[in-house]
Amino acid sequence: MKNIKIISAGKTELFDFAEPIGIGLINSAINLTRICLFDKPDYLIFIGTAGSYGKKNIFDIVETTSASNIEQCFVEKNCYTPLDNIISFSNDVSRETIVNSSNYITTNAEVAKKYLKLNIDIENMEFYSVMSVAKEFEIPTLGIFVVTNYCNNNAHEDYITNISKAKDLLIQRLIDKRIIIKEKNG
Template structure:
């Protein structure tokens, strides 16, 4: 089953599940309860912490939920904040960080790279969390639309349409969709 965030990021071949950690986890859980898929593929956009360029395609099976407070040592969590799917689909070890907030502090975000975290997408950590609970293999394929800096939103808006076309073309090239 192919899933995507929704709102302005929808595809005719994917099921929209909502934006952010909460909407996506609630709606994906509901879907899994009524029609559990054999495999989940999440597709969407991502912001780069600097390692990946605009319009790069990144495959991943690893996600984190690391807030900026962790990097500044002003917060901690007793929860597991990095998850990995047991599948051989994704060919990239980039960790995708998820938060309900879009990062805009370029200097601070560079620190994510030290932890192996390369991009951010609002939903992927919740996708892996739900998939883990239902024992469903999962992967994500992302297209970079922006860097995590003060221009993140403007660049996302400017690059979004072309990025979605590039992502769709990539899925066709890989025979994931027709």
């Protein structure tokens, strides 16, 4: 049996069966690197929530192996980077949902539309760093996300309102895919 490790950010996204790795790009990279150094998994599944730039709907479930790290200044054409800012384990990225990661949550609907023009549909703060570490350690990785909010001025309030149901949907998805087994009481 392969050593499959399920990970999540933590804080409000805690699960009995997932190891929390921290919120944001830095903490998640540090903690996942530590995991990979001391008990390297054969496969990683990162579960969490995401904000939609407008194409995906609230409570949509997205599975992907592609992430980007594109900052707002880039979509507004105010900066550039010499770094490769998209990572994918897919052979056909054009068919993948790309998850953008930043330490900041987009709250401007007009900026969100600019991400859509780059074929980026959702954002999650940690997935790019998860994919970066996984690539370095040559660990295939899948991200499973439930959309909790649109990237607009209500993003935080909608996230708070929808997080509980989103976590239930993630658990059910993992049960349906036979990744976890939930014991039934009575």
